[in-house]
Structures are given as C-alpha cells and as structure tokens.
Amino acid sequence: MLDVTVGMDGDVVVLDVAGTIIASTVEELKGQIDKLVDKNFTRIMMDLSKVSFMDSSGLGSCVATHKLLSEKGGMLVCVRPSEAVTKIFRITRADQRIAVVPTRIDGLRLIQEKMKK
Amino acid sequence: MPKTSFTLRPEFAEVDRARVAIERILASTCPGNILGDASIEFLIASTEAMNNAVEHSGAKEIEVELETSANIAVSLTIITFGERFDPTANVAQMPEFESNDTDDLPEGGFGLAIISQMVDAVEYSYTEGKNHLTLRKKLIQSDKGGNDA
Numbered sequence: 652m653l654d655v656t657v658g659m660d661g662d663v664v665v666l667d668v669a670g671t672i673i674a675s676t677v678e679e680l681k682g683q684i685d686k687l688v689d690k691n692f693t694r695i696m697m698d699l700s701k702v703s704f705m706d707s708s709g710l711g712s713c714v715a716t717h718k719l720l721s722e723k724g725g726m727l728v729c730v731r732p733s734e735a736v737t738k739i740f741r742i743t744r745a746d747q748r749i750a751v752v753p754t755r756i757d758g759l760r761l762i763q764e765k766m767k768k
Numbered sequence: 769m770p771k772t773s774f775t776l777r778p779e780f781a782e783v784d785r786a787r788v789a790i791e792r793i794l795a796s797t798c799p800g801n802i803l804g805d806a807s808i809e810f811l812i813a814s815t816e817a818m819n820n821a822v823e824h825s826g827a828k829e830i831e832v833e834l835e836t837s838a839n840i841a842v843s844l845t846i847i848t849f850g851e852r853f854d855p856t857a858n859v860a861q862m863p864e865f866e867s868n869d870t871d872d873l874p875e876g877g878f879g880l881a882i883i884s885q886m887v888d889a890v891e892y893s894y895t896e897g898k899n900h901l902t903l904r905k906k907l908i909q910s911d912k913g914g915n916d917a
Contacts (some may be wrong), residue, residue, distance in 0.1 A: 673787075674819050675780035683840075703785070706815050707878040713874045721870045735808050742885055743878050748865045 655683045658731050663694045663762055669701035672709030684716050684767045693725025694766060695760045700731035726765055730758040769835040778828040783818040786832055791813055797836055810905045813886035814844045816879040817903060821846050846901040854897055856892045860884045
C-alpha cells in the first residue's frame with residue numbers, strides 16, 4: 652500500500668510518502684512524479700519517514716526520478732528514511748548519487764544550495 | 769526449528785503479503801517484538817528473492833518455507849516448479865553508481881547482489897523438477913555484538 656500527499660515548501664514540492672515503495676506500488680509513485688514534472692515542478696523532497704519498507708524496485712524508481720529531475724534542471728532529495736530504507740540506499744551505494752539526508756531542514760537547505768549553482 | 773509455509777501466486781502483491789507475514793514471524797522472535805538489524809537484512813533479502821521468483825521463474829505458484837530458531841538463525845527456501853535456473857551460478861555484481869553521466873545510473877539489476885550481501889549463505893538445488901533457493905542468516909552475530917542479542 653502506498654499513500655502520497657503533495658505539499659509545497661516555497662518552490663520545493665514535498666511528497667509525504669507512507670506505506671511501502673515496492674514492486675507492486677512503484678507505478679503509483681511514478682504516476683505522481685510524472686504529473687508534477689508535467690507541471691514543471693522539478694524540485695522534489697520525498698519524506699520517507701512513514702515508508703516502512705522499500706525494495707530494489709522502489710530504489711529503481713528513486714533513481715529514475717533523480718535522472719528525470721536532473722535532466723529537467725531540478726533535483727530529488729530523500730529525507731528521513733527508516734532503517735530498512737537506509738539499508739537499501741547504502742548497500743547499493745545509491746546514496747552516493749541520490750541525496751539522502753536525515754531531516755527536512757537538511758533537505759531544503761541542500762536543494763537551495765544546489766539550485767543556486 | 770519451527771517452519772511456516774506459504775504458497776504465492778506469481779504476483780508482486782503476493783510477495784508483499786508474504787513479506788508482512790515473515791516480518792511478523794521474525795518480530796515475534798526478537799526482543800520487544802522489534803526487528804533487529806540482522807532481521808531487517810534478512811527481510812530485505814527474502815523480499816528480493818521472492819520478487820525474482822515472480823519475475824523470472826515462470827512458475828504458476830511459488831512455495832516459500834520459513835524456518836526460525838528462536839532469534840538465533842533463520843532460513844527461507846523458495847521452491848518453484850520448472851526449468852532449472854540457478855541464480856547462484858554467477859557471482860552477483862552490484863550495479864554501480866560511479867558514472868558521472870546521470871543517464872548511466874542503474875535503475876535495476878540490484879536484486880541478486882542485495883541478496884548475497886544481506887544473508888550469510890545462498891544455496892541452490894534442483895530436484896524432482898523443482899528449483900530450491902535457500903537463504904540463511906544468523907540473527908545473533910556474536911563477533912559483532914548484533915542488535916538482536
């Protein structure tokens with residue numbers, strides 16, 4: 652099950668994701684991201700604090716989102732991942748390329764810093 | 769060791785149903801019913817292995833057997849009827865995130881490498897027309913002072 656709530660913090664989209672980002676739910680997340688990108692919202696912070704589990708399909712969707720937003724001159728930041736989600740990012744080393752930070756404030760700061768360049 | 773068996777249709781939603789059940793069983797063996805580090809890793813590997821069976825086995829049903837030994841060790845065996853397919857035949861390489869070109873970043877192919885890094889052993893056999901893939905993990909890592917102790 653996956654539930655995505657969309658909000659804004661300045662010009663950054665904040666996605667509050669709840670549930671599990673797994674093979675059976677990734678299309679739902681992709682759909683939400685695609686809608687945002689179509690409307691030119693390309694600075695996205697995904698709050699993963701309520702995501703209890705993510706598998707490699709979920710990781711793949713994060714990578715795809717990172718690639719899509721980067722291509723459009725934007726950015727993805729993942730914030731507040733649970734222990735299980737952190738493990739997937741770390742063991743694959745995806746966190747070397749996708750920004751994963753512990754708090755929303757860190758996420759917003761990172762987007763502001765990177766988007767200044 | 770107590771054994772729990774599931775039979776899944778080859779659908780990802782079924783994998784999620786099994787994952788939730790496995791998580792509950794693992795939690796019941798952990799102090800305070802909270803998954804420790806090793807249990808989380810085993811759950812991740814189990815999910816990836818079941819996903820692989822759904823995606824690649826071609827089987828009409830997937831049998832899963834979970835054996836637990838009171839927060840000491842756990843194993844999961846995935847059994848599928850069909851052509852021989854040994855995922856352990858080649859060393860699983862983790863796709864890399866080192867490329868400077870964002871377009872080259874991998875979006876898949878992580879499953880087998882994640883499995884091999886998250887468990888202590890991955891065993892494969894083929895008997896009576898069925899593939900058996902077994903993942904094993906010690907939940908108490910005495911050398912590392914594991915969280916499950």
